[in-house]
Amino acid sequence: MNYFQLFGIEASFDVDLQNLSSNYQTLQKTVHPDKFAHASAQEQRIAVQKSAQINDAYQTLKQPLLRAEYILIQRGVDMPNEQHSFGDTSFLMHQMELREMLEDVKSAGDVDAALLEVQRVLSSEYLQLTQLMRAQISENNSASNGAACDNLRKLKFYQKLNVEVDRLEDALFDD
């Protein structure tokens, strides 16, 4: 049973998060330790395993990039090794510019405005790339799956940048 089947939802990139969350809670109740207080050791163990599986499934489907990766792996798409270097020069040049832009925030005249601008650029590019990947995932042929995989790798760079932005925001306004 795959993660989508576990939650009784359609295997698609578009997931209703509210529905997912309520299905998750319902499922977790069925394997709650209280229910197995008087059960055999084996039944208790199975319930714990089931609970862990439900949790993994929920964490995966909840996050768009993990969900996309899961869908592509389920389709048998050959995902490049995580550690494998990425060599799209113009994309990486742009990533470097974005990182420079973020680096300059600290020394900007108006720090708030500079940070907001970085966030605006990042979220708009992230959204655009996500929409592209979403369309490629729903197209579902070998070329589109490969392209989706490529865009997923690109999105991971944005994810990392967003972590950096959050870190900077904490450092700037946490006094």
Added chain:
Amino acid sequence: MAYSEKVLDHYENPRNVGSMDKNDPSVATGMVGAPACGDVMKLQLKISKDGIIEDAKFKTYGCGSAIASSSLVTEWVKGKSIEEAGKIKNTDIAEELALPPVKIHCSILAEDAIKAAIEDYKSKQGK
């Protein structure tokens, strides 16, 4: 996780940080990235007419090991021919910096950056 002394040394005093004009025909630029950790590395080599690397600069956004790996590589490639530079292996980098297994990919990234720069140089020469 503790960094080795060599990593710390390169991290705190990175060698050859900077940029060169990527449109200069004698400048080779290698850009590589690692999706897993979001690291981005740029290695630039200034190459003489007889194929000797006269200068090297890098700019890396990433962890200490990624910065140290690229800093070390700029030191190593200077004075080498592009053929010799192309033979630098990630294992040499990892060994020199005493990188732990989880950071081996940083040395792979640095090796790939050299290869990407050499590719860029060859394609520029081919024009």
